[in-house]
Amino acid sequence: MVVSYTEIKNKYNLEIKKVTDNKLAYITHFLQNIGDNSAEYFRLEAEKYLSNNDFDFNNIKWNVPFPPTDNPTFKFIDLFAGIGGMRTAFQNLGGKCVFSSEWDLYAQKTYYENYGEVPFGDITEIDENSVPEHDVLVAGFPCQAFSIAGRRGGFEDTRGTLFFDVARIIRAKRPRAIFLENVKGLVNHDKGKTLEVILNTLRNDLGYYVPEPKIINAVNFGVPQNRERIFIVGFSLETGINEFNYPTPNPNDLRFIDIREENPVSVKYYLSTQYLETLRNHKARHEEKGNGFGYAIIPDDGIASAIVVGGMGRERNLVIDNRLTNFTPVTNIKGEVNREGIRKMTPREWARLQGFQDEFNIVVSDAQAYKQFGNSVAVPAVQATASVLINNLIGMGVV
Template structure:
């Protein structure tokens, strides 16, 4: 309730100055206003939706963009990170509900949606029984997803996770997830697939595991994951069109630190360290934290004013070496340029690093929706 009220309040403040809202509280006016407010965002919901979906662990809405492009209407979304919520609201005109592990949040999930989408974090299960059933997942975020599936019984489920899920806890984690979906919840779940973002039109080497499932009573007994597109893209295709701020360029001091750091690691026989992506190359997976930005440095010789900004200690390097910008990270993940980035750079990098690759979600989602709509037409 608190979150719903807070959203309405924000909607009103967005549209009307405080002194003018006294008489704007009639229900009809409020509904019109909310509808109008949501139309004024980069990614409004489709006017004639073909299906409904919910978006759990939504982040900044990568799943939602892809599913809306396919004609879907999002009827519930949850995300607990406050900065991610700001970005989500700027683009979709809605504030996601918070912690999905809480019963009071789950109570807001409506009935009657077709697809449950979730990019849930990877966690080990403390498996008591040998089979790894529903109860063994209690206390993990997958349990919350499974609980929602059990209660709401959507036609399809679409889950995304890190590639490491395959070998996590010697493969037991994935085995348990598949067992719960197939045996406890009654879904046809084909073997999961590792998908790479670079196969779907973005220059990023990002592998993720996709798990798709259909309720068994739908009679859907086959599913093919999308084939890679014959589309070769490289960094220059998503590079900023104009000269970027000096703040993205590395100082000589920091560059030398990275060079020495890499040498130390190479002498120990591992390849850890910074990497410069050529214009004709493809980026390493963008990740939040660690060396995420340093593993995706680029050359850009367009800078003419080398006056350092406050946070750069020492001279700016003259070799044109810089970090990618948040907009370039957005493009690496397949976010359209109309996607608004309302947060500071540090938050933006974290958000895109945590996000899904939109084109790979779109391609897989298209195959899911095709089967659901075929089923609807057969009925």
């Protein structure tokens, strides 16, 4: 008898309480992998909390926006998962995620709401041997400098950094391919030494074919946002793959107006007259000194700058939305709303700038949502590159 995941959640009270508790990670990973040998990696812990007498776990209706893939072509793991941007791209290509890890509690909640799976927490505490076998390792790892003084800059030099945790899982599980994502600044980070260590580790210590990394701009792959990120792909030598061509840029005509909220948005997103004046004065002072300043007004037919978190991140892409300009004086918590209709983009608009479908549920505060989408990836750019990677694996008959 088919049972909905909502019924299971309600029966066992499967709600996230704290990020340090991996109980829900074991349970949800087990349930999502039933019918596959990956489930055995989680069964022992999961069955401490579940009773097979209650439901037939072989017939779960995953009533979440993005359920696990049926009849997958390949398996992948999602490290430093955030809210699942990389997962979405690889699932769209027919992949099945068999393991995920993300330490931020609010990102875990968003991930759970949309995929029905709670990621495991701190990756530094994960035993690499507890990770299921997989075809592709996916990771958007943080950028950290390495100390390579007196050594060649390889696997040993990554210890103490989060890249080490990626490397030790690669070493233990030998996935057929890897897909890593990072900020454009990785190229020059620590005068290029950081990228040097990463590539040396992957190529020489771990024995992977790794072509030169590529900086990909999301604006060329289906979203109206200039967002450059570095992608690093690699293949185990056992695959026989020794060449790789990154996808050809394919610009389109999408502009801000194409991703704007359909209905007038809440007055809370509009800048107050006082705050707008402060912004303009601040910008004028910086321009007099020859300094850059983050805020800009994106026209309806314009392309957004990369959405970022922290500082003036939400003011980097202001827009003019006149749909609320025919009001009598309206105030929000910051004062009277400006009559020009200048406002911040909404979390949903940020989601669309990153290529997330509208079915993607936003279940956190605006502050957390901006942080999550700003830290995520442009899904179409990842998917375009991942498609080439998967086609290479399929072409060689290794998935």
